[in-house]
Amino acid sequence: MINDLWYKNAVVYCLSVESYMDANGDGRGDFEGLTRRLDYLQGLGITTLWLMPFQTSPRRDHGYDVSDYYNVDARFGTLGDFVEFTHGAEQRGMRVLIDLVVNHTSDQHPWFQSARADADSPYRDWYVWADEQPPDAVDGIVFPGVQKSTWSFDKKARRWYFHRFYDFQPDLNTAHPMVQAEILKIMGFWTQLGVAGFRMDAVPFVIGTKGPQVRKPVEQFDMLRDLREFLQWRQGDSIILAEANVLPKTDLDYFGDEGERMQMMFNFQVNQHLFYALAAADCRPLVKAMKQTKPRPSTAQWGTFLRNHDELDLGRLTDEQRESVFKAFGPEKNMQLYDRGIRRRLAPMLEGDRRRIELAYSLMFTLPGTPVLRYGDELGMGDDLGLPERVCARTPMQWSTEPQGGFTTSDKPVVPVISEGPYGYQHVNAAVQRRDPNSMLNWTERIVRMRKEVPEIGWGEYEVLPVRDPAILAVRYDWRNNSVLFVHNLSDTPREVALSTGLAGPEGRVLINLLTENHSNAAEDGKHHVLLEAYAYRWYRVGGLDYLLKRSDIETPARA
Ligand code: NOJ
16 A cells, blocks of 8 residues: 555644734734744644634633634634645644634534524424433533533523533534534535644544434444535545544454544543553553454544543543542642643643653553644643633743743733743743753654654554563564664663564664664673663664665565
8 A cells, every 4th residue: 555644644733822922912812823833833844733723712712612613703703814724734744734623612602502592493303302301411520620511491482402512512413414414514514725634523422323312322433424525525635533532442443344433533532541650660451452443444543632622531531540540640639620620731740740741652652553732831831720621721832031931922822821930931931942952842853853754653553562671661563675673661770671572583682772882782682681770761663774775565464
């Protein structure tokens, strides 16, 4: 197969227009500002941008409550500004993914307003109603502690409506053919304006059965095929990246056995176990999560991430594992959220320790899949725990030492810039880090470049190499007659590891370090004895630097 599935080896960067750059001085970011910052993103080596919702919305849930799917919220600019942005991204070789939030609308959406006002409205059936309060109205709450139920009474309709999330986000009746047709229309619209695909919000809920009689929603997986087919008929190389925090046993239902459904999914399973591994210096559950999520069609890809705009959801860990992650990374109650997660940014979780931050990133960049970075993490930005719920990790990007971190000329940004303590913009900002060769920003740029030179991760098959020490993770990827090997020490003490590459022949005797001059030659016993400092990481090419001369156009069975 020719390797032109771009998403298999992309570097994705997620951001919210609201928090990135304010060009018009009203205190919130906008498309004009973002477009001006495209050169920065190009410099960082990003290949794909994922934008959080920016459509017209009351923004009671950061835009995940859309009131007009066919417009840009006036606060961020116009459709014209949006097209300037997608054009600018394309000129710089970057693709754009946008959020597709169609499990629910805002309660202010004209569809809902019409549906509640008139029983005969054509939109009535676009939502999910009940005459009586369903007995399980307090089950299945997504935001415990903040959200009270999943059914609320609407005074105008004099009926109960279903909302999986907050009460201002009524669920769409996604089984309705007209709703399904509308979803395709929305996708077609934005595709026409230059997007390369969608990060699809809350996929299990979109395809789950809904209604007062439904006790346990059943996913209607065929819907995923319809979405994908439509999108690819319109624009062949567009993709859907699914937000589906599901158990590994259903992964193939989402990807499709033949890869006919979602092209990408976020790997929540690996994400949670990775944080456990970092907290406990124990890679065993992570390796198990990797094995469980290994089966996937060859055209499918995982999105690998550390933090995103939500809380770090630890709901899939055992109670004991979750406790150890809380203890290590979010010990105080106000660092935790929804009884299951941590709402902090990465750098403060890791106590600003550069070694641990690099280790975490090195893992993210070398685990199977396509890496997805969070804006500001390339600078080691912090959080503001004084802000409610998830807003604490959505503060404005810190560009410089200028007032408000160079984010806005307004002295009252809508979300305050972090301006105190070690993570304040005075210390953590792009302008200062650009000049410092050892900064986090320059480290990230370098690691992004290196990741792009290692297509084996995105395309190849991998094997976790057996090592005795649970604090060590050693993974080898093979692709087209080339192999790479990554070794990580998750503990806070130095470790010596003896490993064999698992490859027959003389090649496995030499490991060329891709990041330093610290190479390795196998000892007499055929093994590599690698001394790893605390939190160390190694990126090796197996064999030598003539690998590109050896690369083959097909898989070479002898190696596999
Ligand atoms: C998942 C999004 O990531 C989150 O931010 C949002 O609140 C919910 N879906 C509801 O749309």
